[in-house]
Structures are given as C-alpha cells and as structure tokens.
Amino acid sequence: xxxxxxxxxxxxxxxxxxxxxxxxxxxxxxxxxxxxxxxxxxxxxxxxxxxxxxxxxxxxxxxxxxxxxxxxxxxxxxxxxxxxxxxxxxxxxxxxxxxxxxxxxxxxxxxxxxxxxxxxxxxxxxxxxxxxxxxxxxxxxxxxxxxxxxxxxxxxxxxxxxxxxxxxxxxx
Numbered sequence: 001x002x003x004x005x006x007x008x009x010x011x012x013x014x015x016x017x018x019x020x021x022x023x024x025x026x027x028x029x030x031x032x033x034x035x036x037x038x039x040x041x042x043x044x045x046x047x048x049x050x051x052x053x054x055x056x057x058x059x060x061x062x063x064x065x066x067x068x069x070x071x072x073x074x075x076x077x078x079x080x081x082x083x084x085x086x087x088x089x090x091x092x093x094x095x096x097x098x099x100x101x102x103x104x105x106x107x108x109x110x111x112x113x114x115x116x117x118x119x120x121x122x123x124x125x126x127x128x129x130x131x132x133x134x135x136x137x138x139x140x141x142x143x144x145x146x147x148x149x150x151x152x153x154x155x156x157x158x159x160x161x162x163x164x165x166x167x168x169x170x171x172x
Contacts, residue, residue, distance in 0.1 A: 010055075023125075030078050031104045047084075047094055049090060059075050112125070
C-alpha cells in the first residue's frame, strides 16, 4: 500500500513533467512487458520526451488546474502518459511506430495547447511532418523562385554566348 508521502512525490513528479510538456498523450499499456515499456521510454527520451505509468487518481490530481485537465475523462483503466518536452509531434510518431511494431498498446487521447484530441486525432498527429521537415519545405518554397530566376538568367546568358560563338565561327 502506498504511503501519503509516496503519493505526494508521485503527484509532484507528474506536475513537473506537465509543466515542461508541450503535449501529453494518454496511452493504454495493457499487454506490455517491463522491457517493452523501458524500450518505449528510451525511444521517447531520445526525442525529448518521457513515458510514465501512473495511477489515474494521482494523474487527475496532478493535471488539475493545468491545460492538460481536459484529459481527466480519458484517465480510465491501465494508462500511461507520454510527454513531449521539445516537440509536439515526436512523441506521437514514436508511440505510433512502437504500437505498429509491437502490435501492443493503444493511443487513447492527447492534449495539445489545452485542446483535447481524440484517439484518431492523436494518431493523425504522428503523420504531421517534424519541425525540421517543415523548415526544409519552407526553405525550399522560399528558394524556388530564386532558383528559377538564376536558371532563367543562366539560359539567356548561355544563348547569348552561343549566338556570339556562331557569329565568330561564321566570320572565321
């Protein structure tokens, strides 16, 4: 049986994670072994996140008064919370990949910017490109007109050089 001090420490730990988190994802961990949970936790930590198995009542107390309070109704059954501290998309991608690979666990819901996302919306979050991919696409869009102008000028210059070379060859 857990002591009051242990429960308070656990609530404090959850609150610390929630305060730093940009996204929180509620998952079902039924059927996962300790090794699999550890592997998932390590995968999330590589992307600047964390995974925590917790009691529902302690999680509800910890999220009270935070933007993640919208998750309170989804905290039923054996659940774990995945947090993303640096990126809002990376935890969803890691969870989706893990669930696809192991065929165990399930994403139940997520909270992003104080909005509750359904299971389908949370899974769709995994399909959103990462921040780096979005930056690359944006730079490609910005660079595209400049590349077109350079290509156009280069084509005109090449045509002029060929015309001058043709005139030189004719006179020679």
